[in-house]
Amino acid sequence: MLKLNFNEEGLIPVIAQDYRTGEVRMLAWANEEAVRKTLETGYAHYYSRSRKELWKKGESSGELQRVLEIRVDCDEDALIYIVEQEKNRACHTGERNCFFRNIQGERIEKPLPFEALPRLQEIIQRRLEEKPEGSYTVKLASEGLDKVIQKFGEEAVETLIALKNREKGEILYETADMLYMLSLALTLNDIDVKEVMEELIKRMK
Amino acid sequence: MLKLNFNEEGLIPVIAQDYRTGEVRMLAWANEEAVRKTLETGYAHYYSRSRKELWKKGESSGELQRVLEIRVDCDEDALIYIVEQEKNRACHTGERNCFFRNIQGERIEKPLPFEALPRLQEIIQRRLEEKPEGSYTVKLASEGLDKVIQKFGEEAVETLIALKNREKGEILYETADMLYMLSLALTLNDIDVKEVMEELIKRMK
Known part of the structure; x- marks a missing residue:
């Protein structure tokens, strides 16, 4: 297994990308335990910087992410979880993914x-x-x-x-x-x- | 324009995603100036945390990224640059994208x-x-x-x-x-x- 470069807070950014559609569902953070739990269970785990705790995505909302693969970048300081998204929805706002607006603040209507x-x-x-x-x-x-x-x-x-x-x-x-x-x-x-x-x-x- | 939440170092993580293939080319960081330059020029700019400077992607390698859209996440603390990648290659290692290995360290051979x-x-x-x-x-x-x-x-x-x-x-x-x-x-x-x-x-x- 590759050695990951966690930052000074012990965290690494994680992109959750959908296996089927390719859309980026969200960007979140993981600590070592979150990565280990993800590998052990096959479901996406992250670390909440605001709540300061390990967090299983979808545990309360049902919006679980089955992780098919974890990819690591060249510097070993960023990850992609390739996921199958339960409920086809990942954002706490109810949107299918967290990136539903462009920088002008307009809603993105059309797929890529x-x-x-x-x-x-x-x-x-x-x-x-x-x-x-x-x-x-x-x-x-x-x-x-x-x-x-x-x-x-x-x-x-x-x-x-x-x-x-x-x-x-x-x-x-x-x-x-x-x-x-x-x-x-x-x-x-x-x-x-x-x-x-x-x-x-x-x-x- | 949406107000972005830069972190305590004045940075925000940026996912560069390919418009055509959907692959995540890289994850990097931007400061306010990098985002502004990207909007002004239509080409991806980032901030190098190691060199502590603004950085135009591909300036020396020719691996420029034309940015078609900037997307912002629900918390305004992460961006996606939707890019057209010059030379179909983005990683300094010569790979097409930076996420060419899984966490076991194996090379990823097949597309999604x-x-x-x-x-x-x-x-x-x-x-x-x-x-x-x-x-x-x-x-x-x-x-x-x-x-x-x-x-x-x-x-x-x-x-x-x-x-x-x-x-x-x-x-x-x-x-x-x-x-x-x-x-x-x-x-x-x-x-x-x-x-x-x-x-x-x-x-x-």
């Missing part, structure tokens, strides 16, 4: 590119649960998996034609259409987009 | 799910540049865009059949095949995967 597919699938899942009036996703799903697969096939063909035409705008538009239909079809098959990504990663050398 | 598509495209680009002997990507590309598009179409049909069969393993396998062919076709069209994701995000409400 690497978050696009997992966040799209979350939207699809929410639509299918809540069935809001006028939702295209709900309408399509109500017509059944065959209809969704047919639409996916149509969008794949349109993507193919766009690629053949070498028209950038058309390619982006049709590929996005196709990925939406694919995401819906995967969701109806109870498959998480991350599982497709895991399959891709397995093949990487 | 949210990194899969951008990292796959990097591999494809590298193969097309370096043309290593025996590479399937190089062989396919040498047969031309029509051949790649044809393969994409075949894999889309196989994905469609797998979805229809509701066979999870088959769906994951064929979808991964299709996404590989799509990534190759996009690369041959000089389209970055992130541009497709931006198109998807534009549509999100």
Whole structure:
């Protein structure tokens, strides 16, 4: 195990990054005991500088973080916990992560590119649960998996034609259409987009 | 602009996160001047605790970070710089990011799910540049865009059949095949995967 460089207070900063979406859920601090407890239990532990005590994330809120891996930086003075976030929510304000504003104080509304597919699938899942009036996703799903697969096939063909035409705008538009239909079809098959990504990663050398 | 809570040394921790891949490139510190310079110039500035000076990332190495957004956490005591990383490399060790080892000291070889598509495209680009002997990507590309598009179409049909069969393993396998062919076709069209994701995000409400 790597020797960590704790600061003069015996602490090291920890970034909690989501395994599925890549979003930074929070930045907190750990002492040696918190790191040890995290390794022992598989759940994120931190050290609260205000309460001056060891702290298991989510112990009262249920917003537990299962830690899949701990990463260490080049100087051994910062950590990343790669986490699966219970309740898909990590911030005490009720937000999904603590970094929900930019420096101008504006709320961040849109995901970043690497978050696009997992966040799209979350939207699809929410639509299918809540069935809001006028939702295209709900309408399509109500017509059944065959209809969704047919639409996916149509969008794949349109993507193919766009690629053949070498028209950038058309390619982006049709590929996005196709990925939406694919995401819906995967969701109806109870498959998480991350599982497709895991399959891709397995093949990487 | 939000008021930031600098610590007793006048510093705030900054996570540099890549806009395209989502990887955490590094964790560093900023003082008020570094944040101001970052906002003014659009390039990441930090404060070096060892050299006790303001520091423009990449000034000597060329590994500049263009900052697209600064995010602030709920307690206003941590920042994220969302960056585009010059040279696709950020660590003084020559690694792409500073978190290249796990706590056991082992090198991290595989990307995480949210990194899969951008990292796959990097591999494809590298193969097309370096043309290593025996590479399937190089062989396919040498047969031309029509051949790649044809393969994409075949894999889309196989994905469609797998979805229809509701066979999870088959769906994951064929979808991964299709996404590989799509990534190759996009690369041959000089389209970055992130541009497709931006198109998807534009549509999100």
